[in-house]
Amino acid sequence: MLELDENLMRRAIEIAADSRAHGNHPFGALLADEERHILLEAENTVVTGNDCTGHAETNLMRKACKKFDRDTLAKCTIYTSTEPCPMCVGAIFWANVGKVVFGLSAKRLYEIVGNKSEEVFEISSKELFNKGKKKVEVIGPILENEAVKVHEGFWD
Numbered sequence: 001m002l003e004l005d006e007n008l009m010r011r012a013i014e015i016a017a018d019s020r021a022h023g024n025h026p027f028g029a030l031l032a033d034e035e036r037h038i039l040l041e042a043e044n045t046v047v048t049g050n051d052c053t054g055h056a057e058t059n060l061m062r063k064a065c066k067k068f069d070r071d072t073l074a075k076c077t078i079y080t081s082t083e084p085c086p087m088c089v090g091a092i093f094w095a096n097v098g099k100v101v102f103g104l105s106a107k108r109l110y111e112i113v114g115n116k117s118e119e120v121f122e123i124s125s126k127e128l129f130n131k132g133k134k135k136v137e138v139i140g141p142i143l144e145n146e147a148v149k150v151h152e153g154f155w156d
Contacts, residue, residue, distance in 0.1 A: 004036045008079045009103050009143050011038070016081035016150045019043035019056065026150040029056040029080040031064050031097070039076065040064055056080065057088035061095040070096040077101060081147050082109055083140060086121050089128040093136060100125065102140035103147030112148070113155045 008030065015028025027044040042060035046052060057080050064073060077099040078092060083106040092100060102125070110120055129136040141147070 002036075005079075005101060006143060008032055008036060008038070009081075009101065010146065011041075012079045012081045013103055013143070013147050013150055015041055015043050015056070016147075019045075020150060020154060023047050024054075026154055027056040027080070027082050029060045029078055031060055032077050032079060033072075034075050036077070040067065053087065055085065055088050057084050058091045061088075061091040061097070064097070065095050074098045081150065082106070084125045086123065086128055089125050093129065093132050093134075097136070099137040100129075100139070101142060102138075103143050104151070105141040105144060108141070108144060108148065109151070112151050 012028050012030050015030065016026045019028055020026040022043065024044040024047045030041045031039045033039055040060060040063050042056050042063060044056045045054035045059060057078060060078065073096045076097050078097050080100065080102045082104040083102040084092060084100065106124055110122060113120065126138045129138055
């Protein structure tokens, strides 16, 4: 990974911390172009928006689809603090984003959450993306020890 990729992941983790500070679950995401310039950012709004679909990645894809065409999005990368869930995988896939980079793996998140939530799909985003007919590159986990910190104490 390039230093710039790590910086973008750190920004996604900061967005997750902001989400938590705003009373939501600690998840954040950003969209970057081919040159790794940040185009859009989004945080989780499940609690404050009273919307179970208000995950950071899904919120980001809603914004992105309104602003950019599919060809542009195919050249973009989403950096997300935590590996996308199945709903977010679908949003990313159908928005046509070409690459996903995540910090905290779903496996590690599920170890943290444990039995505190039943709202868990124990399947990786890589497995889901591989079921699609078009290629979406998935990289992660990266900076996982940094990404896990925003979750510390949240799921207790």
